[in-house]
Amino acid sequence: MMRERHLNLILLAGLLAIPVWAWITDEPFTITLATRVAILALAGVGLNIALGLGGLVSLGHAAFFGIGGYAMGILASHAQNYDPIFTTPFLFEGTKSMPVIWLTAIVMGGIAALLIGLISLRTSGVYFIMITLAFGQMFYFFSISWPAYGGEDGLSIWVRNGFPGLNTLDPIQFFALCFVLLLLALGLHWTLARSGFGLALNAARQSEARVEAAGLTPFRLRLVAFVISGMVTALAGALFADLNRFVSPTMFAWQMSGEIMVFIILGGVARLCGPVAGAALFITLEHWLGGVSDYWHVFLGALLLLVVLFARGGLIGALVKKEPAHD
Amino acid sequence: MSLLTLESVTAHYGPAQALFGVSLSIGEGEVVALMGRNGMGKTTTVRAICRMVETGGGLTFAGQDLTRLPSHKAARLGLGLVPEGRRCFAPLTVAENLSATARPGHWDRTRVEALFPRLAERRDQTAGTLSGGEQQMLAIGRALMTNPRLLILDEATEGLAPLIRAEIWTALAELKAQTGLAILVIDKSISELGNVADRAVLLERGADVWTGAFDALEPALIERYLGV
Incomplete structure (x- = not known):
């Protein structure tokens, strides 16, 4: 059987090779598909920090994804319209700079995750699922009723935001940016999983009492994981909005939270590259089966059923046949 | 006092x-x-x-x-507790179990492994696959890694084979004699x-x-x- 790290390398090499091949053969749509995979995998990596390491089944991660999207949309729309966001105490006209947008998305995602986590992490099990879902839906309905930023219609950004030294309108260059951010997020997950913090978090999901008896506070461990998770997912949201040059309330919808979770379940919960495998499979099915039938989600549902019944470790688990070290 | x-x-x-x-x-x-x-x-x-x-x-x-x-x-x-029934973190390896709740002080992984050499041999093995006696040693090691007073x-030593019990009692005697814990x-x-x-x-x-x-x-x- 293949070792998980080899499989991860093959997956990431494949995700890199396909758009490079598409660039050489002048197939920009394939590059966009690969970029979509990288961004959605990044969102999955974010959720996997909470779900895989901390056992936190959050059905509200679309809130952070949407916050990232709207951080991009609001900053860029003001900049493109030369319409200041605020004038006092200083003039701020928004920005078209990706690094500033990413930083804003990460900070806003972190703040939202902190506030949501402070309340929701006092519950567990089905109550935690429901309370995170409720928070996600609160953001969804708020964005619908926010006419200043497009309400139900969303916000369009005419030109993709910029990154110093790169032409982000070139699909391969934008893909490269997203791929590097995905690698950094995977590195963060890998480091966290092996750190004392990650081990304690994993221990806390197995027994709160034993971890408390060793002098640690499971609530604090989970809150930190939830905030990091929210930050990574918000960054993915900002990139997703930039990819589409459009942001709308659907980024906050519970279906989005469900999709991010599906990536992880398909790929393998707590597997480092589980979200990459899951997002790649999801986008591939959406692209191919979507062309065959509008009801392609039926096939996705059947696949999900098969994975849950026969491959509990997801695609990666089925291929490496080994329990994840941190599940 | x-x-x-x-x-x-x-x-x-x-x-x-x-x-x-x-x-x-x-x-x-x-x-x-x-x-x-x-x-x-x-x-x-x-x-x-x-x-x-x-x-x-x-x-x-x-x-x-x-x-x-x-x-x-x-x-x-x-306070370092070794609870009844071993209770290790089964999916984590021996090394990870020791590190998960560690606090700085006299006891580190090297010292715990010197006290229980079996743990050094099983360092990369998941706790769930250890024998009962090894799990007990790990539970004691994990408690020591919090550097308790x-x-x-x-x-x-409940339910353990006589040889393993003897190893654990020897380790406790060593703890008493050498560390004054x-x-x-x-x-x-x-x-x-x-x-x-x-x-x-x-x-x-x-x-x-x-x-x-x-x-x-x-x-x-x-x-x-x-x-x-």
Whole structure:
């Protein structure tokens, strides 16, 4: 059987090779598909920090994804319209700079995750699922009723935001940016999983009492994981909005939270590259089966059923046949 | 001055009272055996010390009132618990189990592995695949990695093979001789306890009924309170 790290390398090499091949053969749509995979995998990596390491089944991660999207949309729309966001105490006209947008998305995602986590992490099990879902839906309905930023219609950004030294309108260059951010997020997950913090978090999901008896506070461990998770997912949201040059309330919808979770379940919960495998499979099915039938989600549902019944470790688990070290 | 003092400690599980007034003390470097038949309140006394159950009465550790502290804060004062039934973090490896709850101090992985060489051999193996004895060693090692001032062992050798029991008792004797760590130990093996314990506290129906030097435990007491 293949070792998980080899499989991860093959997956990431494949995700890199396909758009490079598409660039050489002048197939920009394939590059966009690969970029979509990288961004959605990044969102999955974010959720996997909470779900895989901390056992936190959050059905509200679309809130952070949407916050990232709207951080991009609001900053860029003001900049493109030369319409200041605020004038006092200083003039701020928004920005078209990706690094500033990413930083804003990460900070806003972190703040939202902190506030949501402070309340929701006092519950567990089905109550935690429901309370995170409720928070996600609160953001969804708020964005619908926010006419200043497009309400139900969303916000369009005419030109993709910029990154110093790169032409982000070139699909391969934008893909490269997203791929590097995905690698950094995977590195963060890998480091966290092996750190004392990650081990304690994993221990806390197995027994709160034993971890408390060793002098640690499971609530604090989970809150930190939830905030990091929210930050990574918000960054993915900002990139997703930039990819589409459009942001709308659907980024906050519970279906989005469900999709991010599906990536992880398909790929393998707590597997480092589980979200990459899951997002790649999801986008591939959406692209191919979507062309065959509008009801392609039926096939996705059947696949999900098969994975849950026969491959509990997801695609990666089925291929490496080994329990994840941190599940 | 004693490190841990219990004064007429009571404890309840919901409406059911489990402790009716346990008093005991443990000094620095002292090994105390907490003994009694099944259901007499030994584990509940440990849970009371570790703040895992609501208690009444006086409970101080290292000069601090434990009754006002939650479990994790009490542990941070220096309580290292080896719970009944081993209870390792099964999916984590031996090394990860040791690191997960470690705090800085004298005890690190090298010292724990020197005390229990079997753990060094099994370093990268998941705890769930270890034998019962190895899991017990890991549970003790994990508690030591929190660098406690008082190590509490609840039935540490229960259900283990004689050879493994001997290894664990040897390690406890080493701990006592070399580190001067205070230990509260619950066990049913009187002869093995006798090799390490300085004093004994006998419990009967949730209250202490006899406290004294371990050597002063007479056969009549043992028969009456331990049924042996």
